[in-house]
Amino acid sequence: MLFTWFWLIAVMITGYVVFDGFDLGAGVLHLLLARTDQERRTVLRTIGPVWDGNEVWLLAGGGTLYFAFPLLYASGFSGFYLPLMIVLWLLILRGIGIELRTHLNSPVWTGFFDGCFAISSLLLTVFYGAALGNVIRGVPLQTDGYFFLPLWTNWRTGPQPGVLDWYTVIAGLVALIALTLHGALYVALKTRGEINLRAGRLAARLWPALLVITAVSLWATLSIRPEVLNNYKAFAVLFIIPVAVAASLAAIFIFQRKGSEKAAFLSSCAYLVFMLVGAAAAVYPNLLVSTTDPALNITVYNAASGRHSLSVGLIWWGFGMALAIGYFVFVYRMFRGKVSEGNIY
Amino acid sequence: MPIPTNSRAEPLIHRLHFAFTVTFHYLFPQLTMGLAPLIVVFKTMALRTGNDAFNQSARFWAKIFGINFIMGVVTGIPMEFQFGTNWSHFARVTGGVIGQPLVMEGVFSFFLESAFLGLFLYGEQRLSPKAHWWSAFMVFAGSWLSGFFIIVTDAWMQHPVAYQRFGDGSFQVSSFWGLLLNPWALLQYAHNMSGAVITGAFVMSAVGAYYLLEGIFVEQGRNFLRVGVIAGVIFCIIQIFPTGDLHGRYMARHQPVTTAAMEGLFRSEAGAPIVLIGQPDEEHQKIDNPLVVNKVLSFLIYGTTTAEVKGLNQYAKRDWPTNIPLLYYSYHIMAGLGTMFVAVMVIAAFLLWRKKLFASRWMLWILLLCLPFPYIANTAGWMTAEIGRQPWLVYGLMRTTEGYSKYVHAGNGLFTLLGFMGLYALLAILFLFLVHREISHGPGDAPADVRSGQPVTAA
Numbered sequence: 001m002l003f004t005w006f007w008l009i010a011v012m013i014t015g016y017v018v019f020d021g022f023d024l025g026a027g028v029l030h031l032l033l034a035r036t037d038q039e040r041r042t043v044l045r046t047i048g049p050v051w052d053g054n055e056v057w058l059l060a061g062g063g064t065l066y067f068a069f070p071l072l073y074a075s076g077f078s079g080f081y082l083p084l085m086i087v088l089w090l091l092i093l094r095g096i097g098i099e100l101r102t103h104l105n106s107p108v109w110t111g112f113f114d115g116c117f118a119i120s121s122l123l124l125t126v127f128y129g130a131a132l133g134n135v136i137r138g139v140p141l142q143t144d145g146y147f148f149l150p151l152w153t154n155w156r157t158g159p160q161p162g163v164l165d166w167y168t169v170i171a172g173l174v175a176l177i178a179l180t181l182h183g184a185l186y187v188a189l190k191t192r193g194e195i196n197l198r199a200g201r202l203a204a205r206l207w208p209a210l211l212v213i214t215a216v217s218l219w220a221t222l223s224i225r226p227e228v229l230n231n232y233k234a235f236a237v238l239f240i241i242p243v244a245v246a247a248s249l250a251a252i253f254i255f256q257r258k259g260s261e262k263a264a265f266l267s268s269c270a271y272l273v274f275m276l277v278g279a280a281a282a283v284y285p286n287l288l289v290s291t292t293d294p295a296l297n298i299t300v301y302n303a304a305s306g307r308h309s310l311s312v313g314l315i316w317w318g319f320g321m322a323l324a325i326g327y328f329v330f331v332y333r334m335f336r337g338k339v340s341e342g343n344i345y
Numbered sequence: 346m347p348i349p350t351n352s353r354a355e356p357l358i359h360r361l362h363f364a365f366t367v368t369f370h371y372l373f374p375q376l377t378m379g380l381a382p383l384i385v386v387f388k389t390m391a392l393r394t395g396n397d398a399f400n401q402s403a404r405f406w407a408k409i410f411g412i413n414f415i416m417g418v419v420t421g422i423p424m425e426f427q428f429g430t431n432w433s434h435f436a437r438v439t440g441g442v443i444g445q446p447l448v449m450e451g452v453f454s455f456f457l458e459s460a461f462l463g464l465f466l467y468g469e470q471r472l473s474p475k476a477h478w479w480s481a482f483m484v485f486a487g488s489w490l491s492g493f494f495i496i497v498t499d500a501w502m503q504h505p506v507a508y509q510r511f512g513d514g515s516f517q518v519s520s521f522w523g524l525l526l527n528p529w530a531l532l533q534y535a536h537n538m539s540g541a542v543i544t545g546a547f548v549m550s551a552v553g554a555y556y557l558l559e560g561i562f563v564e565q566g567r568n569f570l571r572v573g574v575i576a577g578v579i580f581c582i583i584q585i586f587p588t589g590d591l592h593g594r595y596m597a598r599h600q601p602v603t604t605a606a607m608e609g610l611f612r613s614e615a616g617a618p619i620v621l622i623g624q625p626d627e628e629h630q631k632i633d634n635p636l637v638v639n640k641v642l643s644f645l646i647y648g649t650t651t652a653e654v655k656g657l658n659q660y661a662k663r664d665w666p667t668n669i670p671l672l673y674y675s676y677h678i679m680a681g682l683g684t685m686f687v688a689v690m691v692i693a694a695f696l697l698w699r700k701k702l703f704a705s706r707w708m709l710w711i712l713l714l715c716l717p718f719p720y721i722a723n724t725a726g727w728m729t730a731e732i733g734r735q736p737w738l739v740y741g742l743m744r745t746t747e748g749y750s751k752y753v754h755a756g757n758g759l760f761t762l763l764g765f766m767g768l769y770a771l772l773a774i775l776f777l778f779l780v781h782r783e784i785s786h787g788p789g790d791a792p793a794d795v796r797s798g799q800p801v802t803a804a
Binding site (some may be wrong): 049050052053055056058059060062063064066067068069070071073074075076077078079081082084085088089091092093095096099100103104145146148305306308309312313316317320321323327328330331334 | 415418419420422423425426428429430431433434436437438439440441442444445447448449450451452453455456457459460461462463464467468509511515517518519521750751752753757761764765768772775779782
């Protein structure tokens with residue numbers, strides 16, 4: 001039961017990263033890829049009808065966490081108070097950035113919202129990566145299960161780290177590069193002409209950076225937290241995950257070269273999925289580790305809701321998510337193919 | 346107001362944090378939930394009569410809906426996070442119960458809304474008229490379902506049912522349906538949704554009245570007035586009877602101390618009067634300058650003029666709502682405005698029936714000037730519910746001072762509260778500017794196309 005809910009939450013977070021990831025990436029890129037107002041509209045059009053639904057994965061995932069592991073939700077959200085509040089502000093700016101831009105046809109208006117959208121998308125990817133980095137590195141949990149992290153302390157990973165240190169900054173960069181590449185592949189898939197070419201070129205340039213940063217992050221993780229290998233050593237079959245990460249990285253490169261846009265984008269989805277699954281497999285059954293004393297770790301055992309809540313939850317949750325997946329299939333089918341260029345109103 | 350720097354400031358800051366963000370947030374969903382059924386009415390009339398003017402009305406209100414929707418989305422996301430960030434101990438012990446309706450809102454209504462809103466706003470050219478009607482209906486269903494789950498959450502805090510308490514102090518659901526069908530939730534839902542339709546109806550009538558008074562978009566203005574006034578008169582009455590009446594009586598039974606504070610009843614009385622106007626003086630425990638109607642309160646609660654209503658003196662002071670004057674005023678503003686709405690809408694409906702409304706400029710002026718009041722009434726109603734719940738987070742079980750995040754000190758709380766205030770001021774300006782633009786631009790545009798891939802709401 002606990003195992004199931006752990007993986008359901010991992011699925012929700014992965015769903016969020018894979019879906020909202022490409023519209024975040026497109027947001028990071030759209031000022032680079034698109035030079036004219038016309039082109040910017042085209043880039044935004046590739047994500048316009050789907051970004052809001054993609055973001056629902058975050059809300060539904062956060063809610064699921066609250067429901068299934070209230071202690072983790074309570075401890076994590078209050079402990080990461082400052083970065084989460086910044087994330088909320090960025091989500092607000094990003095939402096109005098994309099939605100309000102097209103209401104007025106004036107360079108100042110559209111310029112302002114383009115800036116909001118690009119900057120908030122960029123910072124969000126970094127914060128999300130850093131958040132995952134914090135979970136892997138651990139936080140100074142107190143005996144009552146709570147903690148509070150300042151934004152930064154001395155930039156070192158130690159018993160009293162900040163939200164940002166050298167390790168979490170690397171994790172932030174992984175997310176920034178991975179999601180930007182993910183976004184570039186998506187924009188290439190959904191557009192024609194000049195933008196399609198630029199997106200493809202950018203993706204080709206980002207790929208080596210992703211390769212390097214992935215390797216660096218792996219080394220960094222193993223050096224600050226060798227325990228992440230414990231589960232892998234116990235179940236050697238898990239080593240298939242890092243192999244799959246490497247294979248999907250290679251697939252991105254090959255398909256991108258060959259011009260198979262769809263396959264390249266799907267490989268990038270696979271890369272994100274395997275990275276997150278690999279991280280989840282490494283931390284289980286811990287949810288949040290303590291930097292001071294392993295006895296204080298928040299685990300699926302001490303954080304979970306009651307059995308009755310969780311078993312009844314499986315029924316309605318499964319039903320609701322089946323419906324949600326149905327809507328997603330429906331919306332993406334309606335929106336399949338490349339978006340049209342030009343000024344359609 | 347000077348903010349004290351000692352630790353007692355913390356619960357206050359966290360309360361203000363939630364109060365400010367949720368109050369601002371609810372300015373938007375009340376209109377989206379209120380407009381959604383009225384848009385379905387326009388779509389139905391278009392389908393029935395084949396008159397495209399109704400489709401134009403639907404399209405116009407869909408744009409207002411869209412701007413409201415995005416404001417509701419961006420200000421709504423912080424709400425779900427704040428349970429954990431600012432009220433972590435509350436979240437920790439109640440997650441097993443109210444985590445459930447909060448996830449259900451996400452999986453059952455947000456996914457639905459986000460999928461069908463795009464279709465509704467851009468699908469008109471591609472979908473058949475019937476299918477487009479369905480997309481409007483699904484948006485309506487999604488927004489009302491979302492409201493239901495939030496009310497279930499609040500209702501459990503007001504009137505906890507269907508739970509078990511574990512040894513570690515945490516609450517767990519003991520009955521799935523018991524939680525969803527909490528009687529308090531059903532009553533509060535009926536009252537709240539009717540309140541949302543009142544906002545929708547008044548806004549629609551006000552825009553219609555504005556068009557007629559200005560002499561622009563006259564045909565559409567008349568449509569808006571017809572639908573707005575008819576919906577208005579129905580829901581203004583439902584708001585008081587039966588929903589308000591039943592909710593009030595249920596509350597008097599289960600939160601009697603709150604009822605006493607709302608009514609300003611300091612001492613128990615048989616044949617208790619109702620105070621229409623007057624200022625509560627908490628120190629001397631009396632109402633200044635009261636205007637009262639004898640025996641009405643006993644009658645409203647118990648159905649007889651002689652029943653005894655318990656006053657605040659029957660309860661320990663530590664169980665009194667923490668801000669009695671504010672609670673009293675919130676309740677009186679809500680009830681007073683609700684009564685005024687009935688009068689306004691009944692007269693407007695009468696004029697509409699006599700075919701005199703469109704020429705009665707005085708009535709159009711009244712409808713126009715009423716625009717802010719349903720917002721005030723809805724806000725005051727929620728303040729009544731939430732200030733009335735104090736000093737409890739979970740009524741009778743968990744005090745407000747037990748629930749906030751102890752590790753988030755007042756300085757951090759104030760920092761982010763100020764941040765939200767600044768950001769929301771910007772949102773308010775943008776919102777007013779864009780809505781004003783749409784109203785000046787008026788109805789009459791051709792439908793947008795889904796394939797253009799515009800953002801969800803930027804029709």
